[in-house]
Amino acid sequence: MTAPLTIYPTQTESALRESEERLRLATEATNAGTFDYNIKTGELYCSDKLRTLCGFSKHEKITADEAASIIHEDDKLNVMNAIIASLDPAGSGELEFEYCVARQNDRQIKWVYLRSKVFFEGEGDKKQPVRVTGIIIDVTERKKTEQALQESESRFRTMANEAPLFVWETDEKLQTIFLNKTGLRYFDYDEKPGLNKLSWKNYIHPDDIDRVLDIMKHHAQIHQSYSLEMRLKNGLTGQYRWFLDKGSPKYKDEIFTGFIGTSLDIHDRKEAEKELENKVKERTKELDEHNRLMKKQNDLIKKILDSSIDLIVVYDTETRVISINESSLELLGMTEEQVIGKKITDVIPQMKDTKGYEDLLRAIKGETIHNEVYFSSVTARYYENFLVPLRDDNDNIYAVLVMAHDNTGLITSAENLKLKNEELQRSLDLLHSQELRDEQKNNFIAMASHELKTPITSIKGYVQLLLNALSKEKDENKVLSPLLVRSSLISVDKQVTRLTRLISELLDLSKIETGTLELRKEKFSLNELAIETIEDILYTNASHHINLYHDFHSYVYADKDRIGQVMINFLTNAIKYSPASTRIDVTLFQSAKDEIAFSVKDFGIGIDKDEQQKIFERFYRAKGKEEQTYPGFGIGLFIANEFVQKHGGRMLVESEKGKGSIFTFTLPVYFN
Amino acid sequence: MKKEALILVLDDDPDICTMITMMLKYNGYAAADANNEEDAIKILHAKHIDLVIMDMLLSGVNGTDVCRRLKQDKKTSSIPVLMFSAHPNAKGACLAAGADDFIAKPFEMNDIMAKIHFFVNEKQVKQR
Numbered sequence: 001m002t003a004p005l006t007i008y009p010t011q012t013e014s015a016l017r018e019s020e021e022r023l024r025l026a027t028e029a030t031n032a033g034t035f036d037y038n039i040k041t042g043e044l045y046c047s048d049k050l051r052t053l054c055g056f057s058k059h060e061k062i063t064a065d066e067a068a069s070i071i072h073e074d075d076k077l078n079v080m081n082a083i084i085a086s087l088d089p090a091g092s093g094e095l096e097f098e099y100c101v102a103r104q105n106d107r108q109i110k111w112v113y114l115r116s117k118v119f120f121e122g123e124g125d126k127k128q129p130v131r132v133t134g135i136i137i138d139v140t141e142r143k144k145t146e147q148a149l150q151e152s153e154s155r156f157r158t159m160a161n162e163a164p165l166f167v168w169e170t171d172e173k174l175q176t177i178f179l180n181k182t183g184l185r186y187f188d189y190d191e192k193p194g195l196n197k198l199s200w201k202n203y204i205h206p207d208d209i210d211r212v213l214d215i216m217k218h219h220a221q222i223h224q225s226y227s228l229e230m231r232l233k234n235g236l237t238g239q240y241r242w243f244l245d246k247g248s249p250k251y252k253d254e255i256f257t258g259f260i261g262t263s264l265d266i267h268d269r270k271e272a273e274k275e276l277e278n279k280v281k282e283r284t285k286e287l288d289e290h291n292r293l294m295k296k297q298n299d300l301i302k303k304i305l306d307s308s309i310d311l312i313v314v315y316d317t318e319t320r321v322i323s324i325n326e327s328s329l330e331l332l333g334m335t336e337e338q339v340i341g342k343k344i345t346d347v348i349p350q351m352k353d354t355k356g357y358e359d360l361l362r363a364i365k366g367e368t369i370h371n372e373v374y375f376s377s378v379t380a381r382y383y384e385n386f387l388v389p390l391r392d393d394n395d396n397i398y399a400v401l402v403m404a405h406d407n408t409g410l411i412t413s414a415e416n417l418k419l420k421n422e423e424l425q426r427s428l429d430l431l432h433s434q435e436l437r438d439e440q441k442n443n444f445i446a447m448a449s450h451e452l453k454t455p456i457t458s459i460k461g462y463v464q465l466l467l468n469a470l471s472k473e474k475d476e477n478k479v480l481s482p483l484l485v486r487s488s489l490i491s492v493d494k495q496v497t498r499l500t501r502l503i504s505e506l507l508d509l510s511k512i513e514t515g516t517l518e519l520r521k522e523k524f525s526l527n528e529l530a531i532e533t534i535e536d537i538l539y540t541n542a543s544h545h546i547n548l549y550h551d552f553h554s555y556v557y558a559d560k561d562r563i564g565q566v567m568i569n570f571l572t573n574a575i576k577y578s579p580a581s582t583r584i585d586v587t588l589f590q591s592a593k594d595e596i597a598f599s600v601k602d603f604g605i606g607i608d609k610d611e612q613q614k615i616f617e618r619f620y621r622a623k624g625k626e627e628q629t630y631p632g633f634g635i636g637l638f639i640a641n642e643f644v645q646k647h648g649g650r651m652l653v654e655s656e657k658g659k660g661s662i663f664t665f666t667l668p669v670y671f672n
Numbered sequence: 673m674k675k676e677a678l679i680l681v682l683d684d685d686p687d688i689c690t691m692i693t694m695m696l697k698y699n700g701y702a703a704a705d706a707n708n709e710e711d712a713i714k715i716l717h718a719k720h721i722d723l724v725i726m727d728m729l730l731s732g733v734n735g736t737d738v739c740r741r742l743k744q745d746k747k748t749s750s751i752p753v754l755m756f757s758a759h760p761n762a763k764g765a766c767l768a769a770g771a772d773d774f775i776a777k778p779f780e781m782n783d784i785m786a787k788i789h790f791f792v793n794e795k796q797v798k799q800r
Contacts, residue, residue: 446760450729453758454685457778461691464781465698484694491687543686579684579708579731605732629729631685 055103072100093118188235205231578604
């Protein structure tokens with residue numbers, strides 16, 4: 001497999017083979033490929049690993065030229081030179097080199113590490129290289145890592161150098177004794193001419209120099225670091241840029257020896273700040289303008305509100321006054337300062353229990369309220385008011401606008417008008433009732449004259465008949481029998497009684513109207529009076545049959561004539577209004593404890609329900625064509641009612657149209 | 673004499689009826705009396721009546737209506753009607769209802785007898 005080594009002739013072939021085999025195994029175990037070149041024969045041995053590494057096939061023979069051909073073009077010269085140098089018999093023959101190869105098979109670039117040893121033969125001038133043996137290791141990975149590291153270092157260096165941070169140092173006279181590359185580059189200074197020529201003070205902006213020097217000197221004295229901002233001129237462009245300069249004073253044995261510090265380019269930041277500042281200023285100006293306009297607008301609104309005679313107040317949701325117009329302040333007699341921010345109930349305590357306050361609370365809850373007429377007990381005036389909740393963009397109520405228009409004048413005149421109207425209505429009513437009364441009165445007079453004239457007609461008729469009969473007795477045909485004379489006189493007597501009753505009714509009416517009615521009270525039995533009265537009625541009226549029932553006996557203390565009159569009124573009415581019936585029932589009974597009642601029941605025409613209470617009114621006569629044909633002037637029941645009430649009794653009527661009526665009066669029972 | 677004439681007196685007040693009846697009889701007339709319309713109609717249908725003397729207010733019926741009915745009924749329309757009343761506005765209403773004459777209450781006996789005499793004689797003249 002390998003060519004026999006002939007350099008150690010003293011070694012046995014087997015021992016050498018063993019040794020070589022160990023080396024081979026050892027190198028195989030590493031990643032190293034091995035080679036052995038016999039210069040004399042030109043024979044080149046390459047291990048399998050090496051062949052793989054260099055892209056050669058395992059079995060073909062490789063010449064030295066072929067081996068050299070894969071060295072990367074860039075490295076070829078250097079490698080060849082190094083190899084040639086190592087062949088110099090004067091040298092050690094050892095070679096260590098790293099270079100690139102382009103692999104034979106796929107031209108892939110690989111970094112390799114070569115370590116070789118040249119063996120020489122002969123001594124002195126005759127010494128010449130005969131054999132080169134060595135290892136080649138694939139270092140591509142390590143090389144790549146190194147390269148990456150180098151790149152990163154280079155980047156770091158570049159960054160450090162490019163970083164806008166100057167590092168500097170001065171002596172006690174503030175003369176620069178050190179400045180880093182960045183600084184030098186900024187000032188466009190070559191490192192070589194020496195720093196002593198760099199007067200940084202020339203590079204500071206003239207407006208900043210005094211300030212900077214003052215600060216530095218001051219901090220040197222007080223042993224403190226400083227930090228300041230200043231402008232430094234760029235050596236290339238002549239442009240000033242802002243720097244943040246920080247320095248710490250140095251001392252040696254308490255003696256100031258200079259500053260060490262850094263300067264950071266903050267120009268862009270500063271510019272950005274300035275720009276921002278300008279923008280802020282601009283914006284502020286805009287805002288100011290906006291505010292000015294707003295204020296103008298607010299002033300305008302306020303002027304409008306103030307010029308309004310209506311009361312306009314804006315409350316927050318806690319009932320505090322946010323805004324109030326002049327009219328409202330004037331009404332309150334307060335200044336804006338006394339009111340704004342205060343709760344309404346603190347400003348006007350008497351508001352608390354008013355509807356106005358309730359309305360405000362309701363409006364705060366979201367209700368829009370409109371009172372056409374609202375009377376304020378606080379101001380004692382009438383208003384038309386609106387309470388409108390004000391909502392923000394999120395629909396939340398933040399305030400309530402209250403507007404009130406004083407309507408007192410209008411309302412008052414409306415009220416006055418209403419009063420006047422009512423007054424007028426009353427006058428009209430009065431006039432109407434007067435007319436009604438006049439009509440009633442006229443009817444009364446008509447009926448009264450009719451009522452009075454009817455018995456007079458009778459009387460006059462009988463009297464003329466009697467007179468005629470007496471004066472013309474000579475005419476035999478014209479005679480009146482004594483019986484007729486008697487009956488005529490009886491009739492006259494009845495009619496005179498009737499007339500008397502009518503006249504006393506008229507008198508009673510007049511007494512009631514003038515309030516001069518007097519009662520002559522005495523104790524008597526109501527039952528006995530009923531009997532007497534019915535007898536009287538029957539004497540003048542034979543048409544009806546009267547039944548009398550004594551369910552209760554009692555004495556009363558009353559005006560006997562007047563109570564008798566009431567009974568006659570009841571009975572004559574019963575007779576008068578029941579022409580188709582002949583039955584009348586009279587009952588005396590106990591209507592309540594200590595009360596006796598006299599009632600007259602007829603089976604006549606009856607009274608309409610809606611007229612039953614009116615029949616006790618003065619001059620009232622039942623309506624209806626038929627009713628109007630009955631005699632009477634509409635004062636009987638009125639007078640009867642007056643009498644009964646004056647005695648502490650009651651008048652009652654029960655009636656059904658077409659079936660009859662029951663009239664009842666009551667009187668207190670008299671106890672001895 | 674022509675005193676055979678029969679006169680009907682209609683008044684709701686029986687006293688008045690009696691009084692007038694007495695007057696009529698005293699003056700040589702025959703008389704019948706009624707206190708309501710129903711009774712009056714019965715008499716009118718049963719007997720030959722020469723004259724009706726009646727009141728205007730008849731307790732439930734208005735005399736003017738009765739008069740109107742008498743004047744519309746063929747059987748009675750030719751009978752003269754003399755109405756009387758104490759009511760001040762009665763005369764117009766009675767004449768409008770067809771009454772042949774009117775006399776106010778209270779009246780003089782001579783006056784009412786003159787009117788009765790006139791109607792009875794006129795009728796007899798007509799009949800002749």
